[in-house]
Amino acid sequence: MPLSKLQSALGLEDSCSKGYFPNFFNTLENARYVGEIPPIHIYGVDSMSTREKDIFLKWYEDLSSSGYIFNMADEIRKYCIQDVRILWSACLRFREIFRASTQVDPFREAITIASAYMRVFRKTSLKPETVGVVPPRRSPIAESPLWLVWEERQRGTAIAHAGNGREARVMGRKVDGLVRNTVLEFHGCFFHGPNDTMGGRYEATMRKTVFLRQSGYEVIEKWECEFERQILEDAASSAFVAGNPLSQIDVFLNQKLVTPPSHAYPSRLLNYGPAAKTTHLTSALWYGDTPGFMDDCVNNTGAGLRCSFTAGGKEGEVMGHLHCDLFN
Template identity: 35%
Template sequence: MQYREGEKGKMHDVNFIGVKVNCPGCITNGPNPDCSVCGEHRTITFSTRPFQNTPVDIQNVTENPLEEFVSWIIDSTVSDTVAFSHFGGRFDMVLVFKELFLRGLTPDMIKKGNKLYEMKVKVGKKNWVIFRDTFNLMPMSLASLVPAFALSVEDKPFFPHMVNRPENYGKEIFPVKDDYLADGMMPDKRAQFDKWYEQHKNEPFNLDESLASYCTNDVEILMAALVAFRREFLEVSNGLDVLREAMTIASACMKHFRTNHLTSQHLGIVPEKGYDNADNQSLLALRFLAWYAEEHNVNIRNAYSKEGEKRFGNYRVDGWVEENKLVIEVNGCCWHGCKKCFPDDEIRLPNGVTAGIQRERDERRLEFIESFGVEVEVYWECEIRSMLSRDRVMRLKFKNYLDNGPIDIRSAFFGGRTGPLKLFHKTGEGQKISYYDVTSLYPFINMSTRYPIGHPEVHILKQRRQMDSTI
């Protein structure tokens, strides 16, 4: 990828793409020259400049390699295709997404923050092109993959990325150490680089030819590593195809564990609505119903009651007072189209319908509920907030309300966000930009920690209070 100076700094433009094609059959049994899936063209390049010294099956020279690549992979797909790129979730796949977007395609994405894990584009009626990041399966640099899997491919060479600019096309130049980003290398790699540089610094560098050699070597390394990784995982997991079944090493290990080690009745599957068997209800409604029950000395059945919300046909109501045959509804203004807050019938609410249509729906719903011979009281969010502004005791009771509803077990899995808070920053005087990473402790914790099995015994706070009060 070349760069050029833009208004806000360096702009990256794709000027070379290397592709290596392999089907599951050829991955398992070795390349078959007569394979009808892979075809005869297995190494394909898309570049802005021609080259002579690197053998490939098809060389596409074009002003926009990324556009040509996306057209090729979309138009040539006749079955599900998985496109792997190393560290693509923060780099290659982001650039491809932009090109897909410009073509009017909206891929399905799995991402966390600004990191893409998977990007799927539907082609035709039933086929998909799936982009995945191999760094999530093999978390190491491309150069490290060669010794890690004892690959019989050429080692990844040093490359002067800072000279990858249009003005260097067709020239013989002599890059300096800064062009190789030498100051950012780890000590061991820097020592290797310094030794290599002293041996080659007087050799002329041709960007057109070196770019082709460097990028095709990258895809050779990645393909060989994926084949080796798949083969080894098949052996240890009794037949699990990691490239098809998983997008991260964590998911691959979990599938292996579930398939080969997890015993029956060992891990409890948490119910979708938690263990309390309660429906969702807004905190404002729960606070208001608790205040109303105390204020009017009545028992109100709500979402957290043992029976759940009262139903009339297919409709559930927020509160139900059995002794008074009274329905209490607490309506959020922006969800139900409060006439005071949203007087315009054409304004669109967060649920996608207009305020006028939502009011008509609510009116028909209330008419149906009233047909059961019950009384209905509707309280709007803005009315409740107005009451709170005037009533200090009510405000205090709202503040002291303890939400003893169901526990959301999945909330325990939420961690900190690691995406950047600022995407671009130009250093000023006395400033520098540093990047720190902490090696994950998850493997150690998972290996050394005892985990609970089965289903938990749930203690509901409200019931516990009632038990304590009777002792």
């Protein structure tokens, strides 16, 4: 809707009238013009509707007959200020009307008209238990590393996954976990689709599994719903999850607390020992468990570094990346 229509559409006061401006007169040559009002055609009268044209001609005739002196610098300033006044008043009026009829603030609770009306629908018309919502802290993204850590404990070996580095790639495809020639895949039911509800997504997931197996890899799969049942039915799994193994803990290096960085960059060059080797550590998931070392520090030469950490007040295993500044 053009600004010129907002006054009548929203019932704004007379001071919010759009007015007229000779847009075709707005050139560099006319920037300092002072004199008679510009000709009618400069106002774009040919593009006006019949009603708009009649109103404009009456306004133009009255202004011309009064001997009005047109000052380009003053006129363009007033016209721009008026545009802002109209839009500002219209926004306030729209907000007032919308809040009164829907109990939703369109500017505080939404960023588009569509999202504002979706908010209204959710507040006034959406019935309970009609839309599936993943409970907090139990999304597939959170459960995937949880299952992989569980598998690490069961197998007694480290598994490369996003929680302790980057997602591994096999034959050009990302996999959730990788240990030697074994691929571990955690299938969130929404994104991968179990066969009984979303056949298309399920088929795409199975094609990837077949491809990996045909390439000589052992593939171990776990569906989100299966892992949920395992947690509920298996005492050991339930106790493992209840222990919150992915919780954040305090980490110390050389008896100094590892703190978040003061800089805005996602990684930082770090120095270790008298050899002054450097490495990058970036942010991701980390947790403490049994005594051990962190093996995911790789220096510029590609050689691994073993750095002893203290986790949670005791010597512990710290997996993943650390987003912090470390000092010896």
